[in-house]
Amino acid sequence: MTTLSDPPGESFRLSMLLNDTRYRSYTFQFIALICVIGLFAYLASNLVANLRAAGLNISYDFLRDPSNYDINQRLIEYDSQSSHWRASLVGVLNTLLVAFLACVTATIFGVFAGVLRLSHNWLIRKLMAVYVEAFRNVPVLIWIIIIFTIMTAVLPQPRAFRGDDATASMLFDSMAFTNRGVFTPRPIFESGSMIVVLVFLASIVGVFAYRRYTTKLLYATGKLLPRGWPSLAILFLPSIVIYYIMGQPISLEYPELKGFNFSGGWNIRGSLIALWFALAIYTGAFIAENVRAGIQAVSTGQTEAAASLGLRPGRIMNLVVLPQALRVIIPPLISQYLNITKNSSLAIAVGYMDITGTLGGITLNQTGRAIESVLLLMAFYLAISLAISALMNVYNNSIKLKER
Amino acid sequence: MSDTSHRTDAYVRTEMLPEAEPPGTQRGIVKWGRENLFSDVPNSILTIVSMIAVYYILVGVMPWLLNGIWDAPSIRECRALLDGKTGGCFAVLTERWNQLLFGFKYPSEEYWRPAVAFALLFVAAAPVMFFKYLPRKMLIFTALYPFLAFWLVWGGTIWTPIFALVGFIAGYLVWTTFVARSFAAGFFGAIVAALVTWWIGGFIAGLLAPENPLLSAVPSRDMGGFMLNMILGTVCVSLSLPLGIALALGRQSSMPIIKWICILFIEFVRGVPLITLLFVANVVLAYFLPPGTSFDLILRVIIMITMFSSAYIAEVIRGGLAALPRGQYEAGDSLGLDYPQAMRLIILPQALKISIPGIVNVAVGLFKDTTLVSVISMFDLVGMIRGPILASTEWNGVYWELFGMAALLFFVVCYGISQYSQWLERELRTDHR
Numbered sequence: 001m002t003t004l005s006d007p008p009g010e011s012f013r014l015s016m017l018l019n020d021t022r023y024r025s026y027t028f029q030f031i032a033l034i035c036v037i038g039l040f041a042y043l044a045s046n047l048v049a050n051l052r053a054a055g056l057n058i059s060y061d062f063l064r065d066p067s068n069y070d071i072n073q074r075l076i077e078y079d080s081q082s083s084h085w086r087a088s089l090v091g092v093l094n095t096l097l098v099a100f101l102a103c104v105t106a107t108i109f110g111v112f113a114g115v116l117r118l119s120h121n122w123l124i125r126k127l128m129a130v131y132v133e134a135f136r137n138v139p140v141l142i143w144i145i146i147i148f149t150i151m152t153a154v155l156p157q158p159r160a161f162r163g164d165d166a167t168a169s170m171l172f173d174s175m176a177f178t179n180r181g182v183f184t185p186r187p188i189f190e191s192g193s194m195i196v197v198l199v200f201l202a203s204i205v206g207v208f209a210y211r212r213y214t215t216k217l218l219y220a221t222g223k224l225l226p227r228g229w230p231s232l233a234i235l236f237l238p239s240i241v242i243y244y245i246m247g248q249p250i251s252l253e254y255p256e257l258k259g260f261n262f263s264g265g266w267n268i269r270g271s272l273i274a275l276w277f278a279l280a281i282y283t284g285a286f287i288a289e290n291v292r293a294g295i296q297a298v299s300t301g302q303t304e305a306a307a308s309l310g311l312r313p314g315r316i317m318n319l320v321v322l323p324q325a326l327r328v329i330i331p332p333l334i335s336q337y338l339n340i341t342k343n344s345s346l347a348i349a350v351g352y353m354d355i356t357g358t359l360g361g362i363t364l365n366q367t368g369r370a371i372e373s374v375l376l377l378m379a380f381y382l383a384i385s386l387a388i389s390a391l392m393n394v395y396n397n398s399i400k401l402k403e404r
Numbered sequence: 405m406s407d408t409s410h411r412t413d414a415y416v417r418t419e420m421l422p423e424a425e426p427p428g429t430q431r432g433i434v435k436w437g438r439e440n441l442f443s444d445v446p447n448s449i450l451t452i453v454s455m456i457a458v459y460y461i462l463v464g465v466m467p468w469l470l471n472g473i474w475d476a477p478s479i480r481e482c483r484a485l486l487d488g489k490t491g492g493c494f495a496v497l498t499e500r501w502n503q504l505l506f507g508f509k510y511p512s513e514e515y516w517r518p519a520v521a522f523a524l525l526f527v528a529a530a531p532v533m534f535f536k537y538l539p540r541k542m543l544i545f546t547a548l549y550p551f552l553a554f555w556l557v558w559g560g561t562i563w564t565p566i567f568a569l570v571g572f573i574a575g576y577l578v579w580t581t582f583v584a585r586s587f588a589a590g591f592f593g594a595i596v597a598a599l600v601t602w603w604i605g606g607f608i609a610g611l612l613a614p615e616n617p618l619l620s621a622v623p624s625r626d627m628g629g630f631m632l633n634m635i636l637g638t639v640c641v642s643l644s645l646p647l648g649i650a651l652a653l654g655r656q657s658s659m660p661i662i663k664w665i666c667i668l669f670i671e672f673v674r675g676v677p678l679i680t681l682l683f684v685a686n687v688v689l690a691y692f693l694p695p696g697t698s699f700d701l702i703l704r705v706i707i708m709i710t711m712f713s714s715a716y717i718a719e720v721i722r723g724g725l726a727a728l729p730r731g732q733y734e735a736g737d738s739l740g741l742d743y744p745q746a747m748r749l750i751i752l753p754q755a756l757k758i759s760i761p762g763i764v765n766v767a768v769g770l771f772k773d774t775t776l777v778s779v780i781s782m783f784d785l786v787g788m789i790r791g792p793i794l795a796s797t798e799w800n801g802v803y804w805e806l807f808g809m810a811a812l813l814f815f816v817v818c819y820g821i822s823q824y825s826q827w828l829e830r831e832l833r834t835d836h837r
Binding site: 025028029032033036043046047049050051053119120121122123124127133134136137138139140141142145146149153342343345346348349356360364370371374377378381382385386 | 439440441443447450451454455458658659660661662665671672674675676677678679680683684687688690691692693694695768772773775776778779786790801803807810811814815818819822
């Protein structure tokens with residue numbers, strides 16, 4: 001019986017590799033593999049020949065040498081005697097810092113602009129459209145440079161704050177906007193401050209627990225407890241009480257004008273602020289479009305159904321529209337975060353010392369280790385990208401519509 | 405019943421009253437304002453706040469725009485002319501206009517060449533962009549345009565672009581001859597024919613090259629200004645489209661090795677920032693080429709940007725391919741079409757149509773990203789402004805006028821493209837709405 005469905009028993013001929021669809025794909029794959037291997041072998045042999053001609057080798061020992069350059073904006077201890085490895089680490093942290101700040105700010109800008117673009121107010125709607133179009137259609141590099149120019153060329157010098165006839169004054173007597181960066185107060189943690197911080201963390205957990213409890217109570221009994229004010233109270237009251245009981249262990253150190261510059265407090269360089277705000281405003285315009293698309297993707301029938309069930313507008317938004325809109329908004333939002341992280345490499349244009357500025361900039365130029373530096377740089381960004389997209393896949397799977 | 409019919413009333417209106425005007429608050433601009441600006445208290449507050457903001461922005465910007473000085477040789481004279489008033493020194497734009505557009509090395513007596521190439525770009529792009537309204541014959545000019553533009557911008561012997569063109573024609577002829585028999589034969593035959601023609605043409609072009617060509621040759625390193633952005637943008641977008649289609653098809657392929665090669669390439673390129681790829685073009689690529697070869701920097705950059713954008717375009721097209729219902733693929737199979745035929749005739753036309761907005765987004769993003777070449781010390785528009793112009797003693801400190809102009813140029817191009825893509829989407833819509 002089986003012989004009926006068997007192919008005619010012809011023997012394998014060489015021409016079948018090209019003409020028979022059963023075997024042709026093997027031929028193609030084999031050719032492709034040979035081509036790719038050949039290409040890599042060619043590139044590698046060129047590399048070896050070039051390195052030998054230049055008397056170089058591939059080695060990562062340069063990472064242990066002292067870096068001999070200074071980094072003015074850093075999160076960890078570093079000086080010019082530290083190794084190149086340490087400099088790269090400072091760069092990595094700076095990249096993550098500016099990416100994190102820009103992501104948070106861009107989300108705020110984007111959500112506001114996206115929601116306001118759907119406002120009933122004609123003027124607001126048009127203003128937000130202008131914002132979105134203006135920022136989406138101009139290269140982010142130009143925005144970074146423009147904001148950097150404001151930070152360095154327009155803001156006053158520190159010495160303008162001096163004397164009785166000072167031309168500039170500090171905001172709230174605590175923040176100074178100068179062309180050497182922004183000086184802000186810095187919290188000083190004394191003994192006992194740990195307890196305050198711990199209490200504050202505990203109250204965050206408490207807020208979540210309380211909200212969970214109200215939801216449970218609502219589903220179980222239909223009784224709705226207020227949420228907003230109790231949450232705020234749980235969040236802040238215990239910490240404030242403990243703060244005063246412990247004798248105010250956290251104080252602020254204010255920046256002061258000493259000599260030609262401010263000292264004390266935090267100094268946020270103009271390059272960081274330029275990069276941060278340019279990325280935030282630029283990406284915010286893209287996020288605004290995502291948010292708008294997400295809200296519009298929820299059909300009006302949903303809103304009307306919720307209204308006919310007797311829900312108030314606020315609850316319609318919270319319980320019906322947002323959960324469905326978020327499913328549309330979050331995936332592009334995360335890829336915007338990825339874009340921010342990659343665009344933060346433009347730091348090199350304004351001299352902010354992120355990983356591109358340290359490892360791909362000064363270290364590369366000082367040591368001449370171009371291949372190693374660029375490889376490490378790419379590996380770092382690739383790792384971040386893959387990590388974020390892995391997270392995104394987990395999230396997408398968790399919110400996927402459970403269909404039949 | 406009632407006796408109304410018998411009553412003789414003093415007066416009963418028999419004709420209709422003319423329609424009264426709606427009350428003043430319910431018509432015209434007042435009604436519009438009440439509905440759109442002051443519908444409730446929060447809206448009114450928002451409106452007033454934004455009106456105040458707009459007012460202050462206008463108060464700040466308008467004098468600067470209106471009092472601007474358009475004719476002065478340097479910033480000092482410009483400030484002297486302004487005499488303490490607020491006003492922009494737009495003279496920098498008029499004085500350095502050619503540098504902003506063409507860079508500072510392009511020979512000034514040849515400026516007409518890129519200008520003509522730019523004008524012809526519209527003629528070449530029009531039959532593609534407005535294919536419904538223009539005769540198909542114009543596509544012949546579109547096909548000739550790359551060679552013409554290359555000759556205009558780079559100059560040199562005319563035989564180089566002509567033999568490049570002849571190679572393509574030879575490939576096309578072989579393709580049309582063999583494709584009916586087998587796609588593979590046509591495809592690879594065309595490639596071989598083109599390569600052979602170019603190889604032979606290279607020798608002949610070298611022999612035919614005149615001493616003084618009609619258009620003097622301009623080396624690549626002399627390109628600059630907005631022209632460089634336009635060159636990189638158009639060349640890389642047009643090159644990355646076919647590459648992106650190939651990568652997308654490869655990623656969807658059932659052959660595991662080809663699929664994985666494409667996935668690795670796409671994910672790698674999408675995972676790293678463009679700057680690192682430009683670093684590769686600038687400092688690393690030379691190590692991977694045979695010793696002694698020296699590539700143009702502009703060519704290396706074009707290769708890298710093309711790789712970069714083709715990966716993004718591949719992802720967009722993959723989305724379009726995935727959005728097609730399975731029935732379309734099965735219909736192609738059941739008609740007895742082989743893979744290339746099914747793709748060419750059924751799948752790709754639909755998938756590409758779906759992906760147009762995404763492709764345009766990638767193209768706009770790519771065009772904006774061409775400013776990044778200023779980081780590897782090429783003098784594109786941003787590089788020109790930050791380098792030769794702001795560093796010159798005459799114009800040191802004229803930030804706003806220059807960066808405002810750069811932003812405006814990019815805005816006009818990018819906004820224009822995105823408006824076109826929205827129009828095209830409406831044009832191509834075949835569903836009944």
